[in-house]
Amino acid sequence: MSFDSFADFIAMGTHGPYVWSAYGISLAVLVINVALPVMARRRYLQDEARRLRREESK
Template identity: 70%
Template sequence: MNFASFGDFLAMGHHGAYVWSAYGICLVVLVNNIAAPLLARRRYLQEEARRLRREKGK
């Protein structure tokens, strides 16, 4: 598919809103699939460190 200009590329033959929103949603899902486990792991390790400090103090 050839486009005459960058604006035509972004418009995607009047389907640009659908195309770019689909890409945006996919990007958000992919970033979430990477970030959520990393954040959960960090939270788990912090909670375990707190628990170990509490048990050591007893």
């Protein structure tokens, strides 16, 4: 461990705001990249489900 305490870890020397904002935004971008295709797949399948139901009821 290269830090003495948790407060030390959060402070990152004097560079806390830089390190944490860089990591925070990057992680958010990674999450967006996973969430978009997962949601798109759900939406597509829901649309298809509706279409299939319509066709069967005809």
